[in-house]
Amino acid sequence: MPDFAEPLARLITEFKRLPGIGQKSAQRIAFHVLRAGREDAEHLSQAILDVKDKLGLCRVCNNIADGEICQYCSNSSRDPKVVCVVEEPHNIVGIETTRQFEGRYHVLHGALSPLRGIGPDSLKIKGLVERIAQGEVCEVIVATNPNVEGEATAVYLARLLKPLGVKVTRIGMGIPVGSDLEFADEVTISKAMEGRREM
């Protein structure tokens, strides 16, 4: 590696720690910051601190919020009877881009993983049980990831929540739209066969 002046080398190192940024991208971005005006650098720098200082978790659903309650929980036009459970706040982004879901969310902040020591107590499940106990929720859609941890979490939640008299559903699994059967693995294909629908 060529020698960079210390502040530049440090900025490159910092950028490289971000996801998806390698040495070359980090250099390119660092030189961009160096060329940009000081005001632009200040805005970026301040924005980074602000997400740490001004954001917290929603008191109801644990989504990221800039107040007590997030924009989904405080939006009265969203149906409180349907709650979609996700692992992380950024999973909400994917669901929202479909513009199809009009219910509320609940963020677990993780998934069950005994190997990594993450049990039910490490997840934000208690708040979900309380929401259901209040009687307003009719259906819980479990949208945890389709992997071992996500499945385990889904099974755990179904066993926990069904006795409370609520309908628990799991998002459909199968061949992604626009893909090709050739590229699908056997587990996905068997899930697709299981989840077949009459035409």
Place this chain on the structure above:
Amino acid sequence: MPDFAEPLARLITEFKRLPGIGQKSAQRIAFHVLRAGREDAEHLSQAILDVKDKLGLCRVCNNIADGEICQYCSNSSRDPKVVCVVEEPHNIVGIETTRQFEGRYHVLHGALSPLRGIGPDSLKIKGLVERIAQGEVCEVIVATNPNVEGEATAVYLARLLKPLGVKVTRIGMGIPVGSDLEFADEVTISKAMEGRREM
């Protein structure tokens, strides 16, 4: 786009302004910052400001420097008789990774471009002429980009500097190593033919 809380939306917008970062990468990085500790965010934030505050241009060659003089100009083991002229400070990175060049640099901070109103006065050429006038420089290697602006700059520099009694050379152009003749355009191939060497 889904609604993000304001500080998060602002951070995503700021990241999207960086080169090579689109909406999805910006979201991923912003959520990473949100999850990271406050200390990590502070380090990144501070590093961004530091490159603006602690770095300046080398008094001799206009490279980025954290003092009066950059690490190449202040390194007495580097040959002051050979000066490599580049357009931007980041071009030095590419040349240094070869570990072959042992001379000094001169950064123009741009290339001639009459269409964009960039004439010789907009470039840092004066300092180069002064360095040559001091008599220590024997060869100037022009390593501006192999495009219209870089070529125009190289021709201009050759005409300006040769009368001062210095040797002016241009970096070789041809087929990139590891590439295939099939993918080379006609201008590159004709440059490669021109630049052929006896074996």
